[in-house]
Amino acid sequence: MQVMVLLQQVINGLSLGAVYALIAVGYALVFNVLKFSNFAHGGVLGISAYAGYIVANQLHWPLIPVILVGILTGAVVAVLVELIAFRWIRLQKGQLVYFFVTSVTMLMALEQVLIIRFGASFESFPYTLLKVKVIHLGELTVSITYLLSLVLTIIAFSVLLYILKKTKIGIAIRAASNDLVATSLMGINVDQIIVATFIVSGLLGGLSGVLYGISASLSPQIGQIVIKGFIASVLGGLGSLKGVAIAAVALGVFEVFLVATIGSGLTPVVIFLLMVIFLLVRPQGFAGVSFTDKA
């Protein structure tokens, strides 16, 4: 029985970790190209989650169109954020710290937009969105939303891997991550690549927003979950998407375990201590890619 409880927690942790991984990779993509912490990613995620919520709740759309709406909204909002908050500073060749400041301001602004439209209360996706609630596998009970998160994350990462490895635009994004100036010297239109990066990051952000909204609940503060992406990308070793994804899943599993064993109040304390120990023991992160340039 004890083993089953453990296994149950592992499944819960993995699905939470999967959503964290989506957030973290979307966040890390922009970091890799522009080298700043894009907290506005949280705002993108929040707006997409609420866009999904509107079509599910008011138009009664079924699950898959709801998720698609969330994903597309993510891409659109991410491009808008780039235009409003980052484009002008980049053209003026502003320092990296200014990007950070505008990105957190953007996060706060988008949060306020949600509060103005929906109020500060908690919402949840309609109960009818999913026909089946749980699956029983022997003694295990797996919530269908958790399974959905896991499966969709795997699909999303496969597509992302294909785009980054095989398509022209993906190779250009990887080149830009390596060296933006050299990429532009090779005759690649860097502005387009940056917009493409924001689109890909926004697609992932939209998906993670809707998934988090479905499996947990919605509140305008949902965007602050971007901090999990930040944690995972620092722990994972900035610069490596694989390391970031692994760190995010580990973070999710740890969180679920700790909340189940010592309660939610002490969890942040233990996470903090583990984080400091990890950073001291392995400063290069999970993936071992060392990165020194950072604002």
Add this chain to the structure above:
Amino acid sequence: MSFILTISLSIAAYSIAVLGTFMLTGMNGLFSLGQAAFMGLGAYVSAIMVVNYNLPFALAVLIAILVAMGLAVLVGFATLRIRQDFFALATFGFGQAVTGLMTEMVNVTGGAMGFSNIPRLTTPTLAFTSLAVAIFFVWGFRKSHFGKDSLAIRSNELAAKVEGIDVFKHKLTVFVLSAAFAAYAGVLMAFHTRYVEPAMYGWIASVTWIIIVFFGGRDSLTGTVLGSIILLAAPEALRFTTAWRTLIYCVLILVIINLRPRGLFGTWELSLRPILNLFKPKKHQEVQ
């Protein structure tokens, strides 16, 4: 106490915390997402000392500041040697841990319900004198050799190291100082509003202070002080609902940072020199 005075006291207290962030983030380029947690520590420790243990106010303040400084030494010692983003992450984790503990230790802190019945000991004189002393301190800090070392580290850490600056020790000192500022601001706030709760000290508060520093201009002390007065007063002056005024405030910041990346005041400083120059005897031009 009149409305204006109440607001001014809060602004004075928060400005002290912002001045701490000015030294840490503006001058040294270190991003701490846990500054608000130090403010919370200052508020809680001093309030508990006075209310539960009947300690004199001054002693409680001293203990609160020392606790914050001690924890800053521990956090800084573990993380300032490695990369800057680790420091941001570690301070964030520290902030979460502190607010988590405040919520968890219901017996001592009152948990999420907050801690109330704090006597009102922050007088206008105390708050405004403190702010003036803090401004004077930071002004001296910027003029000093130590402050110039900070700017050197910010612009090029390797070059600063080569020049013989002990970068680690320097950063640690500044971090501990800024934690003391935040803790003292927390004390002033706790004994002004007479109520504290863990939710006031999350990472978003720390980020707000960083935004204020950049809004006013990280190279201008005048800009930081005026920026914090403007931005902290703005939510009160813009008489809309809270959400609308925060949105307007965000848009204002976006516009300023986009149009004037160095902040509203750039490198401009308020100075007495133009006034003093009026009294100087004019140099007579040489007549050929």
